[in-house]
Amino acid sequence: MASALVLRAAALSALLCGSFLSAAPAVPTQRIMGVDYVSLQAAGDALGLRATSSLLGRNFTLSGPSHRVDLEVNSRDILVDGLRVFLGDPTVGRDGRLYVSRTDFEFRLIPFLRPEMAGPPPAHPRIIAIDPGHGGKDPGKQNFRLGIMEKTCTLQVAFRLKRLLEAGGYKVVMTRTDDRQLEPDKVADLPRRAEIANLAHADLFVSIHFNAIANDTRTTGSEVYSFVPEFQRSSNSWSDRKDDSLREVSPANRQDAWNALFAHAVHRQLMSNLHTMDRGEKIMHLAVLRPLRCPGILVESAFLSNDSEARRVATPAFQEKIAAAFLAGINDYARILDSIRPAPQKPTKP
Ligand SMILES: [Zn+2]
Known part of the structure:
Protein backbone atom coordinates (compact mmCIF):
# COMPACT_ATOMS: atom_id res chain seq x y z
CA MET A 1 0.00 0.00 0.00
CA ALA A 2 2.81 2.41 0.95
CA SER A 3 4.47 2.04 -2.44
CA ALA A 4 1.14 2.60 -4.17
CA LEU A 5 0.75 5.85 -2.22
CA VAL A 6 4.26 6.98 -3.12
CA LEU A 7 3.50 6.25 -6.76
CA ARG A 8 0.28 8.23 -6.54
CA ALA A 9 2.13 11.15 -4.94
CA ALA A 10 4.68 11.05 -7.78
CA ALA A 11 1.83 10.88 -10.25
CA LEU A 12 0.26 13.93 -8.64
CA SER A 13 3.44 15.97 -8.93
CA ALA A 14 3.73 14.91 -12.57
CA LEU A 15 0.10 15.91 -12.94
CA LEU A 16 0.87 19.38 -11.65
CA CYS A 17 3.84 19.96 -13.93
CA GLY A 18 3.34 17.76 -16.96
CA SER A 19 -0.25 16.71 -17.46
CA PHE A 20 -2.37 17.53 -20.47
CA LEU A 21 -4.94 20.01 -19.25
CA SER A 22 -8.42 18.58 -19.03
CA ALA A 118 -14.58 16.23 -23.14
CA GLY A 119 -13.00 19.29 -24.74
CA PRO A 120 -12.42 20.24 -28.38
CA PRO A 121 -12.92 17.12 -30.52
CA PRO A 122 -10.23 15.87 -32.92
CA ALA A 123 -10.64 16.47 -36.65
CA HIS A 124 -13.16 14.43 -38.64
CA PRO A 125 -11.25 11.21 -39.43
CA ARG A 126 -10.09 10.90 -43.04
CA ILE A 127 -6.86 8.88 -42.84
CA ILE A 128 -7.12 5.53 -41.07
CA ALA A 129 -4.04 3.50 -40.09
CA ILE A 130 -4.65 -0.25 -40.07
CA ASP A 131 -2.17 -2.40 -38.18
CA PRO A 132 -2.39 -6.13 -38.90
CA GLY A 133 -0.84 -7.53 -35.71
CA HIS A 134 2.35 -9.68 -35.81
CA GLY A 135 3.92 -11.00 -39.07
CA GLY A 136 7.07 -12.72 -40.34
CA LYS A 137 8.91 -14.60 -37.60
CA ASP A 138 6.22 -13.59 -35.11
CA PRO A 139 3.09 -15.67 -35.85
CA GLY A 140 1.15 -14.28 -32.88
CA LYS A 141 -1.31 -16.66 -31.27
CA GLN A 142 -1.86 -20.04 -32.95
CA ASN A 143 -4.35 -22.86 -33.01
CA PHE A 144 -2.02 -25.79 -33.77
CA ARG A 145 -4.91 -28.29 -33.99
CA LEU A 146 -6.44 -26.37 -36.87
CA GLY A 147 -3.28 -24.80 -38.28
CA ILE A 148 -4.60 -21.24 -37.85
CA MET A 149 -2.13 -18.41 -37.21
CA GLU A 150 -3.02 -14.98 -35.85
CA LYS A 151 -0.63 -13.14 -38.23
CA THR A 152 -2.48 -14.55 -41.27
CA CYS A 153 -5.97 -13.73 -40.00
CA THR A 154 -5.01 -10.18 -38.98
CA LEU A 155 -3.67 -9.46 -42.48
CA GLN A 156 -6.76 -10.95 -44.15
CA VAL A 157 -9.11 -8.82 -42.01
CA ALA A 158 -6.89 -5.77 -42.61
CA PHE A 159 -7.23 -6.09 -46.41
CA ARG A 160 -11.01 -6.42 -46.09
CA LEU A 161 -11.15 -3.36 -43.84
CA LYS A 162 -8.94 -1.41 -46.26
CA ARG A 163 -11.33 -2.14 -49.11
CA LEU A 164 -14.41 -1.15 -47.08
CA LEU A 165 -12.80 2.05 -45.79
CA GLU A 166 -11.64 3.13 -49.25
CA ALA A 167 -15.10 2.45 -50.66
CA GLY A 168 -16.41 4.68 -47.84
CA GLY A 169 -14.14 7.56 -48.87
CA TYR A 170 -11.37 7.13 -46.29
CA LYS A 171 -7.66 7.10 -47.07
CA VAL A 172 -5.87 4.06 -45.64
CA VAL A 173 -2.31 3.45 -44.52
CA MET A 174 -1.28 -0.10 -43.60
CA THR A 175 1.63 -0.86 -41.27
CA ARG A 176 2.33 -4.03 -43.29
CA THR A 177 0.86 -5.52 -46.45
CA ASP A 178 2.64 -8.88 -46.44
CA ASP A 179 3.96 -11.51 -44.05
CA ARG A 180 6.78 -9.62 -42.35
CA GLN A 181 7.98 -8.06 -39.13
CA LEU A 182 8.66 -4.35 -39.25
CA GLU A 183 11.74 -4.60 -37.06
CA PRO A 184 13.79 -7.67 -36.05
CA ASP A 185 12.79 -7.41 -32.40
CA LYS A 186 9.41 -6.82 -30.82
CA VAL A 187 10.58 -3.86 -28.70
CA ALA A 188 11.30 -1.87 -31.87
CA ASP A 189 8.54 -3.44 -34.00
CA LEU A 190 5.59 -2.22 -31.92
CA PRO A 191 6.35 1.53 -31.70
CA ARG A 192 7.38 1.43 -35.39
CA ARG A 193 3.74 0.64 -36.22
CA ALA A 194 2.56 3.76 -34.38
CA GLU A 195 5.29 5.82 -36.06
CA ILE A 196 3.96 4.80 -39.49
CA ALA A 197 0.55 6.15 -38.46
CA ASN A 198 2.10 9.35 -37.11
CA LEU A 199 4.17 9.93 -40.26
CA ALA A 200 1.05 9.46 -42.42
CA HIS A 201 -0.83 11.97 -40.21
CA ALA A 202 -3.42 9.30 -39.52
CA ASP A 203 -6.59 10.40 -37.74
CA LEU A 204 -7.28 6.95 -36.24
CA PHE A 205 -5.27 3.80 -35.60
CA VAL A 206 -6.69 0.27 -35.40
CA SER A 207 -4.48 -2.65 -34.42
CA ILE A 208 -6.10 -5.97 -35.35
CA HIS A 209 -5.41 -9.04 -33.20
CA PHE A 210 -6.85 -12.39 -32.15
CA ASN A 211 -6.61 -13.87 -28.70
CA ALA A 212 -5.70 -17.23 -27.17
CA ILE A 213 -5.13 -18.66 -23.72
CA ALA A 214 -2.71 -21.55 -23.24
CA ASN A 215 -4.35 -24.79 -22.08
CA ASP A 216 -7.81 -23.23 -22.29
CA THR A 217 -10.06 -24.21 -25.17
CA ARG A 218 -13.29 -22.86 -23.68
CA THR A 219 -12.80 -19.09 -23.43
CA THR A 220 -14.33 -17.10 -26.30
CA GLY A 221 -15.19 -13.50 -27.02
CA SER A 222 -14.03 -10.02 -28.02
CA GLU A 223 -12.20 -7.31 -26.14
CA VAL A 224 -11.19 -3.78 -27.08
CA TYR A 225 -8.11 -2.11 -25.59
CA SER A 226 -7.09 1.51 -25.38
CA PHE A 227 -4.02 3.05 -23.74
CA VAL A 228 -4.27 3.54 -19.97
CA PRO A 229 -5.41 7.07 -19.04
CA GLU A 230 -2.77 9.10 -17.26
CA PHE A 231 -1.58 7.62 -13.96
CA GLN A 232 -4.12 4.78 -13.80
CA ARG A 233 -3.34 1.07 -13.58
CA SER A 234 -3.95 -1.29 -16.48
CA SER A 235 -7.02 -3.58 -16.35
CA ASN A 236 -4.83 -6.67 -16.03
CA SER A 237 -2.70 -5.30 -13.17
CA TRP A 238 -5.43 -5.82 -10.60
CA SER A 239 -5.52 -9.61 -10.63
CA ASP A 240 -1.93 -9.89 -9.35
CA ARG A 241 -2.26 -6.62 -7.37
CA LYS A 242 0.82 -5.06 -8.97
CA ASP A 243 0.41 -1.34 -9.46
CA ASP A 244 1.74 -0.60 -12.96
CA SER A 245 0.65 3.04 -13.17
CA LEU A 246 3.21 5.29 -14.87
CA ARG A 247 4.83 8.39 -13.43
CA GLU A 248 4.81 10.24 -16.71
CA VAL A 249 2.21 10.89 -19.35
CA SER A 250 2.74 9.24 -22.75
CA PRO A 251 1.92 10.75 -26.16
CA ALA A 252 -1.22 8.56 -26.28
CA ASN A 253 -2.49 10.30 -23.12
CA ARG A 254 -3.18 13.40 -25.17
CA GLN A 255 -6.13 11.44 -26.56
CA ASP A 256 -7.38 9.78 -23.36
CA ALA A 257 -11.03 10.82 -23.81
CA TRP A 258 -11.06 10.14 -27.57
CA ASN A 259 -9.32 6.77 -27.22
CA ALA A 260 -12.18 5.78 -24.91
CA LEU A 261 -14.87 7.14 -27.23
CA PHE A 262 -13.31 5.36 -30.22
CA ALA A 263 -12.98 2.08 -28.31
CA HIS A 264 -16.60 2.34 -27.21
CA ALA A 265 -17.90 2.99 -30.74
CA VAL A 266 -16.03 0.01 -32.20
CA HIS A 267 -16.95 -2.19 -29.23
CA ARG A 268 -20.67 -1.52 -29.78
CA GLN A 269 -20.43 -2.49 -33.45
CA LEU A 270 -18.36 -5.61 -32.74
CA MET A 271 -20.97 -6.83 -30.28
CA SER A 272 -23.90 -6.19 -32.60
CA ASN A 273 -22.16 -7.63 -35.69
CA LEU A 274 -20.26 -10.62 -34.29
CA HIS A 275 -22.52 -11.71 -31.38
CA THR A 276 -19.41 -12.89 -29.53
CA MET A 277 -19.02 -12.95 -25.73
CA ASP A 278 -18.47 -9.42 -24.40
CA ARG A 279 -15.11 -9.48 -22.60
CA GLY A 280 -15.18 -5.73 -22.23
CA GLU A 281 -13.33 -2.53 -22.94
CA LYS A 282 -10.00 -2.64 -21.15
CA ILE A 283 -6.95 -0.43 -20.72
CA MET A 284 -3.33 -1.49 -21.11
CA HIS A 285 0.07 0.19 -21.54
CA LEU A 286 0.43 -1.15 -25.06
CA ALA A 287 3.69 -0.26 -26.81
CA VAL A 288 1.90 -0.18 -30.16
CA LEU A 289 -0.45 2.57 -28.90
CA ARG A 290 1.87 4.59 -26.64
CA PRO A 291 3.57 6.83 -29.29
CA LEU A 292 0.35 7.58 -31.20
CA ARG A 293 -0.60 11.16 -31.95
CA CYS A 294 -4.16 10.16 -32.90
CA PRO A 295 -6.82 8.09 -31.10
CA GLY A 296 -6.04 4.39 -31.34
CA ILE A 297 -7.27 1.01 -30.19
CA LEU A 298 -6.18 -2.61 -30.24
CA VAL A 299 -8.92 -5.16 -30.79
CA GLU A 300 -8.81 -8.85 -29.89
CA SER A 301 -11.81 -9.81 -32.01
CA ALA A 302 -12.09 -13.49 -31.05
CA PHE A 303 -10.27 -16.46 -29.51
CA LEU A 304 -8.16 -18.78 -31.62
CA SER A 305 -7.71 -21.21 -28.70
CA ASN A 306 -11.40 -22.14 -28.92
CA ASP A 307 -11.79 -24.40 -31.97
CA SER A 308 -15.26 -23.32 -32.97
CA GLU A 309 -14.38 -19.61 -32.73
CA ALA A 310 -11.06 -20.21 -34.55
CA ARG A 311 -12.91 -21.96 -37.38
CA ARG A 312 -15.20 -18.95 -37.73
CA VAL A 313 -12.23 -16.54 -37.70
CA ALA A 314 -10.70 -18.43 -40.64
CA THR A 315 -13.81 -17.96 -42.82
CA PRO A 316 -14.09 -15.05 -45.28
CA ALA A 317 -17.67 -14.42 -44.05
CA PHE A 318 -16.62 -13.85 -40.44
CA GLN A 319 -13.58 -11.81 -41.44
CA GLU A 320 -15.85 -9.59 -43.50
CA LYS A 321 -18.12 -9.15 -40.47
CA ILE A 322 -15.18 -8.05 -38.34
CA ALA A 323 -14.08 -5.58 -41.00
CA ALA A 324 -17.65 -4.29 -41.37
CA ALA A 325 -17.89 -3.80 -37.59
CA PHE A 326 -14.65 -1.75 -37.61
CA LEU A 327 -15.95 0.38 -40.47
CA ALA A 328 -19.30 0.95 -38.73
CA GLY A 329 -17.51 1.83 -35.47
CA ILE A 330 -15.27 4.33 -37.29
CA ASN A 331 -18.33 5.87 -38.98
CA ASP A 332 -20.16 6.11 -35.63
CA TYR A 333 -17.14 7.72 -34.00
CA ALA A 334 -16.91 10.24 -36.86
CA ARG A 335 -20.63 11.04 -36.55
CA ILE A 336 -20.34 11.61 -32.79
CA LEU A 337 -17.40 13.99 -33.32
CA ASP A 338 -19.33 15.89 -35.98
CA SER A 339 -22.40 16.13 -33.72
CA ILE A 340 -20.40 17.75 -30.90
CA ARG A 341 -18.24 20.04 -33.03
CA PRO A 342 -19.24 23.65 -32.59
CA ALA A 343 -20.80 25.06 -35.77
CA PRO A 344 -18.38 27.32 -37.67
CA GLN A 345 -18.90 30.98 -36.91
CA LYS A 346 -20.67 32.79 -39.75
CA PRO A 347 -19.06 36.10 -40.61
CA THR A 348 -21.26 38.91 -39.35
CA LYS A 349 -22.33 41.50 -41.87
CA PRO A 350 -21.17 45.00 -41.15
ZN1 LIG B 1 -1.79 -10.45 -31.18
Whole structure:
Protein backbone atom coordinates (compact mmCIF):
# COMPACT_ATOMS: atom_id res chain seq x y z
CA MET A 1 0.00 0.00 0.00
CA ALA A 2 2.81 2.41 0.95
CA SER A 3 4.47 2.04 -2.44
CA ALA A 4 1.14 2.60 -4.17
CA LEU A 5 0.75 5.85 -2.22
CA VAL A 6 4.26 6.98 -3.12
CA LEU A 7 3.50 6.25 -6.76
CA ARG A 8 0.28 8.23 -6.54
CA ALA A 9 2.13 11.15 -4.94
CA ALA A 10 4.68 11.05 -7.78
CA ALA A 11 1.83 10.88 -10.25
CA LEU A 12 0.26 13.93 -8.64
CA SER A 13 3.44 15.97 -8.93
CA ALA A 14 3.73 14.91 -12.57
CA LEU A 15 0.10 15.91 -12.94
CA LEU A 16 0.87 19.38 -11.65
CA CYS A 17 3.84 19.96 -13.93
CA GLY A 18 3.34 17.76 -16.96
CA SER A 19 -0.25 16.71 -17.46
CA PHE A 20 -2.37 17.53 -20.47
CA LEU A 21 -4.94 20.01 -19.25
CA SER A 22 -8.42 18.58 -19.03
CA ALA A 23 -11.59 20.35 -19.99
CA ALA A 24 -13.76 18.34 -17.60
CA PRO A 25 -16.40 20.16 -15.54
CA ALA A 26 -15.64 21.13 -11.95
CA VAL A 27 -17.09 18.56 -9.56
CA PRO A 28 -16.31 18.18 -5.85
CA THR A 29 -13.64 15.54 -5.31
CA GLN A 30 -12.73 13.52 -2.27
CA ARG A 31 -9.38 11.81 -1.67
CA ILE A 32 -9.85 8.09 -0.92
CA MET A 33 -6.82 5.77 -0.59
CA GLY A 34 -4.67 8.36 -2.36
CA VAL A 35 -6.99 8.72 -5.38
CA ASP A 36 -9.41 11.55 -6.20
CA TYR A 37 -12.99 10.30 -6.23
CA VAL A 38 -16.28 11.89 -7.29
CA SER A 39 -19.66 10.87 -5.87
CA LEU A 40 -21.99 9.26 -8.39
CA GLN A 41 -24.54 11.89 -7.40
CA ALA A 42 -22.19 14.72 -8.36
CA ALA A 43 -21.14 12.90 -11.54
CA GLY A 44 -24.81 12.43 -12.44
CA ASP A 45 -25.57 16.11 -11.80
CA ALA A 46 -22.68 17.16 -14.09
CA LEU A 47 -23.74 14.69 -16.80
CA GLY A 48 -27.48 15.43 -16.58
CA LEU A 49 -28.24 11.86 -15.44
CA ARG A 50 -30.05 10.56 -12.36
CA ALA A 51 -28.08 8.51 -9.84
CA THR A 52 -30.08 5.85 -7.99
CA SER A 53 -29.19 2.91 -5.74
CA SER A 54 -30.73 -0.49 -5.07
CA LEU A 55 -32.43 -1.20 -1.73
CA LEU A 56 -29.39 -3.02 -0.36
CA GLY A 57 -27.08 -0.22 -1.47
CA ARG A 58 -24.70 -2.43 -3.48
CA ASN A 59 -25.90 -1.64 -6.99
CA PHE A 60 -26.17 1.81 -8.50
CA THR A 61 -27.35 3.26 -11.79
CA LEU A 62 -26.90 6.47 -13.71
CA SER A 63 -29.78 6.92 -16.11
CA GLY A 64 -31.43 9.38 -18.43
CA PRO A 65 -33.47 9.38 -21.64
CA SER A 66 -30.67 7.91 -23.78
CA HIS A 67 -28.16 6.30 -21.40
CA ARG A 68 -27.98 3.83 -18.58
CA VAL A 69 -24.88 2.91 -16.56
CA ASP A 70 -24.90 0.02 -14.06
CA LEU A 71 -22.27 0.02 -11.31
CA GLU A 72 -21.55 -2.04 -8.22
CA VAL A 73 -19.68 -1.26 -4.98
CA ASN A 74 -15.95 -2.20 -5.01
CA SER A 75 -15.92 -3.09 -8.70
CA ARG A 76 -14.22 -1.89 -11.87
CA ASP A 77 -16.63 -3.85 -14.04
CA ILE A 78 -19.56 -1.68 -15.17
CA LEU A 79 -22.16 -1.73 -17.94
CA VAL A 80 -22.53 1.33 -20.15
CA ASP A 81 -25.69 1.06 -22.23
CA GLY A 82 -25.36 -2.72 -21.95
CA LEU A 83 -21.66 -2.83 -22.94
CA ARG A 84 -19.08 -4.17 -20.49
CA VAL A 85 -16.48 -1.56 -19.57
CA PHE A 86 -13.62 -1.75 -17.07
CA LEU A 87 -12.91 1.34 -14.99
CA GLY A 88 -9.32 2.22 -14.12
CA ASP A 89 -10.06 2.36 -10.38
CA PRO A 90 -12.60 0.32 -8.40
CA THR A 91 -15.73 2.10 -7.22
CA VAL A 92 -15.98 2.85 -3.50
CA GLY A 93 -19.11 2.66 -1.34
CA ARG A 94 -19.34 4.98 1.67
CA ASP A 95 -22.35 5.86 3.83
CA GLY A 96 -24.81 4.59 1.23
CA ARG A 97 -23.12 6.55 -1.58
CA LEU A 98 -21.04 5.32 -4.49
CA TYR A 99 -17.86 7.02 -5.64
CA VAL A 100 -16.04 6.72 -8.99
CA SER A 101 -12.50 7.97 -9.48
CA ARG A 102 -12.08 11.41 -10.96
CA THR A 103 -10.04 9.92 -13.84
CA ASP A 104 -12.81 7.42 -14.65
CA PHE A 105 -15.38 10.22 -14.54
CA GLU A 106 -13.25 12.28 -16.91
CA PHE A 107 -11.94 9.64 -19.31
CA ARG A 108 -14.70 7.00 -19.25
CA LEU A 109 -18.08 8.46 -18.22
CA ILE A 110 -17.76 11.85 -19.93
CA PRO A 111 -16.64 10.56 -23.36
CA PHE A 112 -19.29 7.84 -23.35
CA LEU A 113 -22.19 9.89 -22.00
CA ARG A 114 -21.51 13.58 -22.75
CA PRO A 115 -18.61 13.70 -25.24
CA GLU A 116 -19.26 17.39 -25.88
CA MET A 117 -17.89 17.97 -22.34
CA ALA A 118 -14.58 16.23 -23.14
CA GLY A 119 -13.00 19.29 -24.74
CA PRO A 120 -12.42 20.24 -28.38
CA PRO A 121 -12.92 17.12 -30.52
CA PRO A 122 -10.23 15.87 -32.92
CA ALA A 123 -10.64 16.47 -36.65
CA HIS A 124 -13.16 14.43 -38.64
CA PRO A 125 -11.25 11.21 -39.43
CA ARG A 126 -10.09 10.90 -43.04
CA ILE A 127 -6.86 8.88 -42.84
CA ILE A 128 -7.12 5.53 -41.07
CA ALA A 129 -4.04 3.50 -40.09
CA ILE A 130 -4.65 -0.25 -40.07
CA ASP A 131 -2.17 -2.40 -38.18
CA PRO A 132 -2.39 -6.13 -38.90
CA GLY A 133 -0.84 -7.53 -35.71
CA HIS A 134 2.35 -9.68 -35.81
CA GLY A 135 3.92 -11.00 -39.07
CA GLY A 136 7.07 -12.72 -40.34
CA LYS A 137 8.91 -14.60 -37.60
CA ASP A 138 6.22 -13.59 -35.11
CA PRO A 139 3.09 -15.67 -35.85
CA GLY A 140 1.15 -14.28 -32.88
CA LYS A 141 -1.31 -16.66 -31.27
CA GLN A 142 -1.86 -20.04 -32.95
CA ASN A 143 -4.35 -22.86 -33.01
CA PHE A 144 -2.02 -25.79 -33.77
CA ARG A 145 -4.91 -28.29 -33.99
CA LEU A 146 -6.44 -26.37 -36.87
CA GLY A 147 -3.28 -24.80 -38.28
CA ILE A 148 -4.60 -21.24 -37.85
CA MET A 149 -2.13 -18.41 -37.21
CA GLU A 150 -3.02 -14.98 -35.85
CA LYS A 151 -0.63 -13.14 -38.23
CA THR A 152 -2.48 -14.55 -41.27
CA CYS A 153 -5.97 -13.73 -40.00
CA THR A 154 -5.01 -10.18 -38.98
CA LEU A 155 -3.67 -9.46 -42.48
CA GLN A 156 -6.76 -10.95 -44.15
CA VAL A 157 -9.11 -8.82 -42.01
CA ALA A 158 -6.89 -5.77 -42.61
CA PHE A 159 -7.23 -6.09 -46.41
CA ARG A 160 -11.01 -6.42 -46.09
CA LEU A 161 -11.15 -3.36 -43.84
CA LYS A 162 -8.94 -1.41 -46.26
CA ARG A 163 -11.33 -2.14 -49.11
CA LEU A 164 -14.41 -1.15 -47.08
CA LEU A 165 -12.80 2.05 -45.79
CA GLU A 166 -11.64 3.13 -49.25
CA ALA A 167 -15.10 2.45 -50.66
CA GLY A 168 -16.41 4.68 -47.84
CA GLY A 169 -14.14 7.56 -48.87
CA TYR A 170 -11.37 7.13 -46.29
CA LYS A 171 -7.66 7.10 -47.07
CA VAL A 172 -5.87 4.06 -45.64
CA VAL A 173 -2.31 3.45 -44.52
CA MET A 174 -1.28 -0.10 -43.60
CA THR A 175 1.63 -0.86 -41.27
CA ARG A 176 2.33 -4.03 -43.29
CA THR A 177 0.86 -5.52 -46.45
CA ASP A 178 2.64 -8.88 -46.44
CA ASP A 179 3.96 -11.51 -44.05
CA ARG A 180 6.78 -9.62 -42.35
CA GLN A 181 7.98 -8.06 -39.13
CA LEU A 182 8.66 -4.35 -39.25
CA GLU A 183 11.74 -4.60 -37.06
CA PRO A 184 13.79 -7.67 -36.05
CA ASP A 185 12.79 -7.41 -32.40
CA LYS A 186 9.41 -6.82 -30.82
CA VAL A 187 10.58 -3.86 -28.70
CA ALA A 188 11.30 -1.87 -31.87
CA ASP A 189 8.54 -3.44 -34.00
CA LEU A 190 5.59 -2.22 -31.92
CA PRO A 191 6.35 1.53 -31.70
CA ARG A 192 7.38 1.43 -35.39
CA ARG A 193 3.74 0.64 -36.22
CA ALA A 194 2.56 3.76 -34.38
CA GLU A 195 5.29 5.82 -36.06
CA ILE A 196 3.96 4.80 -39.49
CA ALA A 197 0.55 6.15 -38.46
CA ASN A 198 2.10 9.35 -37.11
CA LEU A 199 4.17 9.93 -40.26
CA ALA A 200 1.05 9.46 -42.42
CA HIS A 201 -0.83 11.97 -40.21
CA ALA A 202 -3.42 9.30 -39.52
CA ASP A 203 -6.59 10.40 -37.74
CA LEU A 204 -7.28 6.95 -36.24
CA PHE A 205 -5.27 3.80 -35.60
CA VAL A 206 -6.69 0.27 -35.40
CA SER A 207 -4.48 -2.65 -34.42
CA ILE A 208 -6.10 -5.97 -35.35
CA HIS A 209 -5.41 -9.04 -33.20
CA PHE A 210 -6.85 -12.39 -32.15
CA ASN A 211 -6.61 -13.87 -28.70
CA ALA A 212 -5.70 -17.23 -27.17
CA ILE A 213 -5.13 -18.66 -23.72
CA ALA A 214 -2.71 -21.55 -23.24
CA ASN A 215 -4.35 -24.79 -22.08
CA ASP A 216 -7.81 -23.23 -22.29
CA THR A 217 -10.06 -24.21 -25.17
CA ARG A 218 -13.29 -22.86 -23.68
CA THR A 219 -12.80 -19.09 -23.43
CA THR A 220 -14.33 -17.10 -26.30
CA GLY A 221 -15.19 -13.50 -27.02
CA SER A 222 -14.03 -10.02 -28.02
CA GLU A 223 -12.20 -7.31 -26.14
CA VAL A 224 -11.19 -3.78 -27.08
CA TYR A 225 -8.11 -2.11 -25.59
CA SER A 226 -7.09 1.51 -25.38
CA PHE A 227 -4.02 3.05 -23.74
CA VAL A 228 -4.27 3.54 -19.97
CA PRO A 229 -5.41 7.07 -19.04
CA GLU A 230 -2.77 9.10 -17.26
CA PHE A 231 -1.58 7.62 -13.96
CA GLN A 232 -4.12 4.78 -13.80
CA ARG A 233 -3.34 1.07 -13.58
CA SER A 234 -3.95 -1.29 -16.48
CA SER A 235 -7.02 -3.58 -16.35
CA ASN A 236 -4.83 -6.67 -16.03
CA SER A 237 -2.70 -5.30 -13.17
CA TRP A 238 -5.43 -5.82 -10.60
CA SER A 239 -5.52 -9.61 -10.63
CA ASP A 240 -1.93 -9.89 -9.35
CA ARG A 241 -2.26 -6.62 -7.37
CA LYS A 242 0.82 -5.06 -8.97
CA ASP A 243 0.41 -1.34 -9.46
CA ASP A 244 1.74 -0.60 -12.96
CA SER A 245 0.65 3.04 -13.17
CA LEU A 246 3.21 5.29 -14.87
CA ARG A 247 4.83 8.39 -13.43
CA GLU A 248 4.81 10.24 -16.71
CA VAL A 249 2.21 10.89 -19.35
CA SER A 250 2.74 9.24 -22.75
CA PRO A 251 1.92 10.75 -26.16
CA ALA A 252 -1.22 8.56 -26.28
CA ASN A 253 -2.49 10.30 -23.12
CA ARG A 254 -3.18 13.40 -25.17
CA GLN A 255 -6.13 11.44 -26.56
CA ASP A 256 -7.38 9.78 -23.36
CA ALA A 257 -11.03 10.82 -23.81
CA TRP A 258 -11.06 10.14 -27.57
CA ASN A 259 -9.32 6.77 -27.22
CA ALA A 260 -12.18 5.78 -24.91
CA LEU A 261 -14.87 7.14 -27.23
CA PHE A 262 -13.31 5.36 -30.22
CA ALA A 263 -12.98 2.08 -28.31
CA HIS A 264 -16.60 2.34 -27.21
CA ALA A 265 -17.90 2.99 -30.74
CA VAL A 266 -16.03 0.01 -32.20
CA HIS A 267 -16.95 -2.19 -29.23
CA ARG A 268 -20.67 -1.52 -29.78
CA GLN A 269 -20.43 -2.49 -33.45
CA LEU A 270 -18.36 -5.61 -32.74
CA MET A 271 -20.97 -6.83 -30.28
CA SER A 272 -23.90 -6.19 -32.60
CA ASN A 273 -22.16 -7.63 -35.69
CA LEU A 274 -20.26 -10.62 -34.29
CA HIS A 275 -22.52 -11.71 -31.38
CA THR A 276 -19.41 -12.89 -29.53
CA MET A 277 -19.02 -12.95 -25.73
CA ASP A 278 -18.47 -9.42 -24.40
CA ARG A 279 -15.11 -9.48 -22.60
CA GLY A 280 -15.18 -5.73 -22.23
CA GLU A 281 -13.33 -2.53 -22.94
CA LYS A 282 -10.00 -2.64 -21.15
CA ILE A 283 -6.95 -0.43 -20.72
CA MET A 284 -3.33 -1.49 -21.11
CA HIS A 285 0.07 0.19 -21.54
CA LEU A 286 0.43 -1.15 -25.06
CA ALA A 287 3.69 -0.26 -26.81
CA VAL A 288 1.90 -0.18 -30.16
CA LEU A 289 -0.45 2.57 -28.90
CA ARG A 290 1.87 4.59 -26.64
CA PRO A 291 3.57 6.83 -29.29
CA LEU A 292 0.35 7.58 -31.20
CA ARG A 293 -0.60 11.16 -31.95
CA CYS A 294 -4.16 10.16 -32.90
CA PRO A 295 -6.82 8.09 -31.10
CA GLY A 296 -6.04 4.39 -31.34
CA ILE A 297 -7.27 1.01 -30.19
CA LEU A 298 -6.18 -2.61 -30.24
CA VAL A 299 -8.92 -5.16 -30.79
CA GLU A 300 -8.81 -8.85 -29.89
CA SER A 301 -11.81 -9.81 -32.01
CA ALA A 302 -12.09 -13.49 -31.05
CA PHE A 303 -10.27 -16.46 -29.51
CA LEU A 304 -8.16 -18.78 -31.62
CA SER A 305 -7.71 -21.21 -28.70
CA ASN A 306 -11.40 -22.14 -28.92
CA ASP A 307 -11.79 -24.40 -31.97
CA SER A 308 -15.26 -23.32 -32.97
CA GLU A 309 -14.38 -19.61 -32.73
CA ALA A 310 -11.06 -20.21 -34.55
CA ARG A 311 -12.91 -21.96 -37.38
CA ARG A 312 -15.20 -18.95 -37.73
CA VAL A 313 -12.23 -16.54 -37.70
CA ALA A 314 -10.70 -18.43 -40.64
CA THR A 315 -13.81 -17.96 -42.82
CA PRO A 316 -14.09 -15.05 -45.28
CA ALA A 317 -17.67 -14.42 -44.05
CA PHE A 318 -16.62 -13.85 -40.44
CA GLN A 319 -13.58 -11.81 -41.44
CA GLU A 320 -15.85 -9.59 -43.50
CA LYS A 321 -18.12 -9.15 -40.47
CA ILE A 322 -15.18 -8.05 -38.34
CA ALA A 323 -14.08 -5.58 -41.00
CA ALA A 324 -17.65 -4.29 -41.37
CA ALA A 325 -17.89 -3.80 -37.59
CA PHE A 326 -14.65 -1.75 -37.61
CA LEU A 327 -15.95 0.38 -40.47
CA ALA A 328 -19.30 0.95 -38.73
CA GLY A 329 -17.51 1.83 -35.47
CA ILE A 330 -15.27 4.33 -37.29
CA ASN A 331 -18.33 5.87 -38.98
CA ASP A 332 -20.16 6.11 -35.63
CA TYR A 333 -17.14 7.72 -34.00
CA ALA A 334 -16.91 10.24 -36.86
CA ARG A 335 -20.63 11.04 -36.55
CA ILE A 336 -20.34 11.61 -32.79
CA LEU A 337 -17.40 13.99 -33.32
CA ASP A 338 -19.33 15.89 -35.98
CA SER A 339 -22.40 16.13 -33.72
CA ILE A 340 -20.40 17.75 -30.90
CA ARG A 341 -18.24 20.04 -33.03
CA PRO A 342 -19.24 23.65 -32.59
CA ALA A 343 -20.80 25.06 -35.77
CA PRO A 344 -18.38 27.32 -37.67
CA GLN A 345 -18.90 30.98 -36.91
CA LYS A 346 -20.67 32.79 -39.75
CA PRO A 347 -19.06 36.10 -40.61
CA THR A 348 -21.26 38.91 -39.35
CA LYS A 349 -22.33 41.50 -41.87
CA PRO A 350 -21.17 45.00 -41.15
ZN1 LIG B 1 -1.79 -10.45 -31.18
